[in-house]
Amino acid sequence: MNMPAHSPHAHAPVSVGKVMATVMVALIPATLYGFWLYGWPAVFLWATTILSALLGEALMVRLQGRAAGRAVMDGSAALTAWLLALSLPPFAPWWIAVVGALFAVVVVKQVFGGLGQNVFNPAMAARVMLLISFPLEMTQWTAPIPLTAEHAPGFMAGLAITFGAGAGGDAMASATLLGHAKTELSRGIDLLHSLPGQFQSTDAVWGYRAGSLGESAAVFILIGGLYLIARRVIPWQAPLALLLGVALPALIAHAIDPARFLGVLPHLLSGGLMLAAFFIVTDPVTSPNTGAGQFVFGLGCGLLTWVIRSFGGYPEGIAFAVLLMNAATPVIDRYVKPRIYGRTRQGAPLPAKEG
Amino acid sequence: MNLLARLRLRGGVHPDGRKELSAEAPICALPLPERLYVSLQQHIGAPANPAVAVGDHVRKGQLIGTRVGMVSAPVHAPTSGRVIAIGDYAAPHPSGLPVPTITIESDGDDRWLDFETPADPMALAPEDIAARVDAAGIVGLGGAAFPSAVKLNLSRGSGVTTLIMNGGECEPFLTCDDRLMRDRAGEVVAGILLIQRAVGAPVVLVGIEDNKPEAIAAMRAAAAGTGVEVRAIPSMYPMGSEKQLIQALIGKEVPAGGRAADIGVLVHNVGTAFAVHQALSLGRPLVSRIVTVSGGAIGVPRNLEAPIGAPAEALFDYCGGFLDTPARLVMGGPMMGQELTDPRVPLIKGTSGLLALTHKEIGQPSPAPCIRCSTCVRACPIGLLPLEMAARIRAGDLAAAVDLGLKDCIACGSCSYACPAHIPLVHYFNYAKGDLAAKERAKLKQEATRKLADARNERMERIAREREEAARQRAARKAAQDAAKKAAAEAAKAGTQETETA
Amino acid sequence: MIAAIASLTALGLALGLGLGFAARKLKVEGNPLVAEIEALLPGSQCGQCGYPGCTGAAQALADGGAPVTLCPPGGRDLVIQLAAKLGVEADLSGVKDSVPSIAEVREELCIGCTRCYKVCPTDAILGSAKHIHSVFREACTACGKCVDACPTEAILMRPIPVTMQTWYWGKPALEAA
Known part of the structure; x- marks a missing residue:
């Protein structure tokens, strides 16, 4: 006897594929801006990352004896790669993209059991792996040379940068704000002397500065993020908590010793913080289940980021912070649970009372 | 008020209401089908016992099934005619198991039994009201079909202070309660007052979702001056669930594992109030109900007043049949109703809707892996973690699912509805609840059989002991006899010796 | 020197008393x-x-x-x-996925010999000599002793029929992906 279909007989018009697609739509403004800012090499790097991830995903799914089509079409691998690409230096060589994408999809995601099973955020884990393994390539930042600028690399030159000899010397090399501050501090030059001329908040808001492919344009990332919050694709707790987690200690420390600690705005608008706030710490798989848990998670990421940036060996700490908090997610989920109807927070039934 | 009510609640979903399909169709009667199949198991509890024999002629409203045990309800003939069969027939239950059913062939007269009715039902004692509700076979018409009289009697003893009438009707498509409140508000309010008298509750609240403004207006007009307060509550699924309705109206929560009466509340459906009015004012037992026939594949969606026992296909046919082959037939609402695999299945007292849904309306692609997006956590009106519970159940760890609150789940289906991966979450929960109940039954049986085995062992030992005792006594007796004999013989011998020596 | 000896002795005494107390207080009876x-x-x-x-x-x-x-x-x-x-690994390969069963007496074969009645460990078989026996469902544990004892092979093990009260939803099929 065939079991009849179980209720409900109505379903919300949503799917995993649609969720992924919405997130990708939200990434488009920042990505297009990145393309404009860094030209053809950025386009090639982005495409290489995504293609490698899709191939890696398809291969792994085939190896598990499942149909590759559906797994690839759900868009999760493409999204992971997209986020990874946005965090790479725009003039990085092709193999950085390939190694990073394959690591993210094969090692961090599929080896842990595939979609929904990974403990760590694949894009951030890949970024950390690349940063540790290839520190030179991963810190070759480029000053913005908009596609429309005269000396911007053309299509063929772009191909050469991504797939050939690289950017060709350090003619275009530049340092990120966080990197610059850290280097100068280590040379004994305090921020009051090293920073002037380096940080203009208007440039930072528009992302017109050296940085990763898609992390710089705070305003475009914000637009995408707010769109996702409005569509209820991502929660608001984690982004807000992350920004607070960085801003609060930055505010206090900067007030105490401005020569040693960066202020709130340079922190918020530098590095991968904005991208992480709306697209990384909101990754459903590796973040807690509840709104309160997500707030704790975001706050932890923010605090750790500030600590690593201010005291650690690396100028940027968001990726490390996210991985550390990923590891703490099961613990957060264990302790932060919603109160069940008719029960106290501890889980005992509410007292029955007359009247 | 509405904002406050919304803030009290959490979770819930907003499925496409689709009520516009049938909301403007006034209640009309279903033409009497030739045969009615009256199930003896229409309620929660033990099935009723047949009170008629094949060949008997019955009149409308005549008792044909008597209740068995405390939690049960009698069944009455939905029309006049002849009993042509008593036996198993297809039933609206997901198991597909048949249930004992009385088949009545209509004589076309639809003639009521003559009833004596009280001159003023409101003058009856509370116990009498409950007794009449019991005799009329009234069960909860919201869908759960719990015998209403049992609820009334339990509440009377436990000091209910607030009577809440459920006009939520949060399931998509369904408009039967909406239409009932619009078209027959007077009778509904009269029924509410009778229930109020039966339980002695000083406060009566009627909760109606704010997407039914006409029903709210009609009920307010009918209730004016009676002390019955009609309140608009936010439209949200599952607002018609007892726990959510209580929370929205009075801001209290039913303690886990407890009943609404624990916080001094009794909840009845507005349809039940109408049935109570019919039973007490006209003496008519529950033999028909209002059913919404709707869905994208239905020709003319309608709200029908149909006799209990009418085959589902008769209702579909009367509503213009199917425009297209329906993807799924559903009895009840789409969120908690059940699929009808057989369109001959008869209407029962708890049937609020018959839906013929299209693929588009169901919208259920095959399940994908969980991405832990926690949409289900936000959708759950109880505050559970559906994704975690389902993962445990999938892995066979039902105990862990219970620790996460499985037993607090009300199976409303909000999580399954909202899940972007289309994981059948509530199906997992119902499976786990069933499996746990089966294990519990097995454990009880094991305890009982263990006692039996112990009793038998003890008996065996006792019998063996008694046999041994008897054998010993026999042996002792024999030994005594032998000894006596021997003594006698020796005495005799001694006597002869004595004489010899003398 | 004296202080060291004294403190060690005191420590030893205190711990010894503690252990002795615990051994009495927290004693576990049997296994x-x-x-x-x-x-x-x-x-x-x-x-x-x-x-x-x-x-x-x-x-x-x-x-x-x-x-x-x-x-x-x-x-x-x-x-x-x-x-x-x-705390051991269960080898389920040899275990039949046993459906809960009960014994059923085939009336046409039963000769009323009472042998099953005598071996049943839970008194689940009703009947007396020369009368057909029947099984009391609620008490039968499907141990199978009566099947072995019956001289006419009149007893069978049958799965307990599912009723509306005992039926429940099966486990959902694993999601394809």
Whole structure:
């Protein structure tokens, strides 16, 4: 006897594929801006990352004896790669993209059991792996040379940068704000002397500065993020908590010793913080289940980021912070649970009372 | 008020209401089908016992099934005619198991039994009201079909202070309660007052979702001056669930594992109030109900007043049949109703809707892996973690699912509805609840059989002991006899010796 | 020197007293494991495991001398429970996915010899000499003793029929992906 279909007989018009697609739509403004800012090499790097991830995903799914089509079409691998690409230096060589994408999809995601099973955020884990393994390539930042600028690399030159000899010397090399501050501090030059001329908040808001492919344009990332919050694709707790987690200690420390600690705005608008706030710490798989848990998670990421940036060996700490908090997610989920109807927070039934 | 009510609640979903399909169709009667199949198991509890024999002629409203045990309800003939069969027939239950059913062939007269009715039902004692509700076979018409009289009697003893009438009707498509409140508000309010008298509750609240403004207006007009307060509550699924309705109206929560009466509340459906009015004012037992026939594949969606026992296909046919082959037939609402695999299945007292849904309306692609997006956590009106519970159940760890609150789940289906991966979450929960109940039954049986085995062992030992005792006594007796004999013989011998020596 | 000796002595005395107190206060009577295992077993003393009744089987399980799959009436569930209790890996390959069953007397074959009645460990068979016997459902543990005892093969083990009260939804099929 065939079991009849179980209720409900109505379903919300949503799917995993649609969720992924919405997130990708939200990434488009920042990505297009990145393309404009860094030209053809950025386009090639982005495409290489995504293609490698899709191939890696398809291969792994085939190896598990499942149909590759559906797994690839759900868009999760493409999204992971997209986020990874946005965090790479725009003039990085092709193999950085390939190694990073394959690591993210094969090692961090599929080896842990595939979609929904990974403990760590694949894009951030890949970024950390690349940063540790290839520190030179991963810190070759480029000053913005908009596609429309005269000396911007053309299509063929772009191909050469991504797939050939690289950017060709350090003619275009530049340092990120966080990197610059850290280097100068280590040379004994305090921020009051090293920073002037380096940080203009208007440039930072528009992302017109050296940085990763898609992390710089705070305003475009914000637009995408707010769109996702409005569509209820991502929660608001984690982004807000992350920004607070960085801003609060930055505010206090900067007030105490401005020569040693960066202020709130340079922190918020530098590095991968904005991208992480709306697209990384909101990754459903590796973040807690509840709104309160997500707030704790975001706050932890923010605090750790500030600590690593201010005291650690690396100028940027968001990726490390996210991985550390990923590891703490099961613990957060264990302790932060919603109160069940008719029960106290501890889980005992509410007292029955007359009247 | 509405904002406050919304803030009290959490979770819930907003499925496409689709009520516009049938909301403007006034209640009309279903033409009497030739045969009615009256199930003896229409309620929660033990099935009723047949009170008629094949060949008997019955009149409308005549008792044909008597209740068995405390939690049960009698069944009455939905029309006049002849009993042509008593036996198993297809039933609206997901198991597909048949249930004992009385088949009545209509004589076309639809003639009521003559009833004596009280001159003023409101003058009856509370116990009498409950007794009449019991005799009329009234069960909860919201869908759960719990015998209403049992609820009334339990509440009377436990000091209910607030009577809440459920006009939520949060399931998509369904408009039967909406239409009932619009078209027959007077009778509904009269029924509410009778229930109020039966339980002695000083406060009566009627909760109606704010997407039914006409029903709210009609009920307010009918209730004016009676002390019955009609309140608009936010439209949200599952607002018609007892726990959510209580929370929205009075801001209290039913303690886990407890009943609404624990916080001094009794909840009845507005349809039940109408049935109570019919039973007490006209003496008519529950033999028909209002059913919404709707869905994208239905020709003319309608709200029908149909006799209990009418085959589902008769209702579909009367509503213009199917425009297209329906993807799924559903009895009840789409969120908690059940699929009808057989369109001959008869209407029962708890049937609020018959839906013929299209693929588009169901919208259920095959399940994908969980991405832990926690949409289900936000959708759950109880505050559970559906994704975690389902993962445990999938892995066979039902105990862990219970620790996460499985037993607090009300199976409303909000999580399954909202899940972007289309994981059948509530199906997992119902499976786990069933499996746990089966294990519990097995454990009880094991305890009982263990006692039996112990009793038998003890008996065996006792019998063996008694046999041994008897054998010993026999042996002792024999030994005594032998000894006596021997003594006698020796005495005799001694006597002869004595004489010899003398 | 004196201080060191004194402090060590004091420490030793205090700890010794503590241990002695704990040994008395927290004493465990017998081996609770045997009783716990016995509580899991069906308790019908049917003897199919080869041990003298359920207590013997529980003792053997606790000593590690018997496999967790020893009890046929307990079925798969019992194997899983025992394995969890004893902390061993359960080998379910040999265990039939036993459906809960009960004995059923085929009336046309029953000669009323009362042999089944005499062997039933739970008194689940009703009847007297020369009368057809029948099985009391609620008491039958499907141990199978009556099947072996019946001279006319009139007793069968049948799965308990599902009723509307005992039916429940099956486990959903694993999601494809």
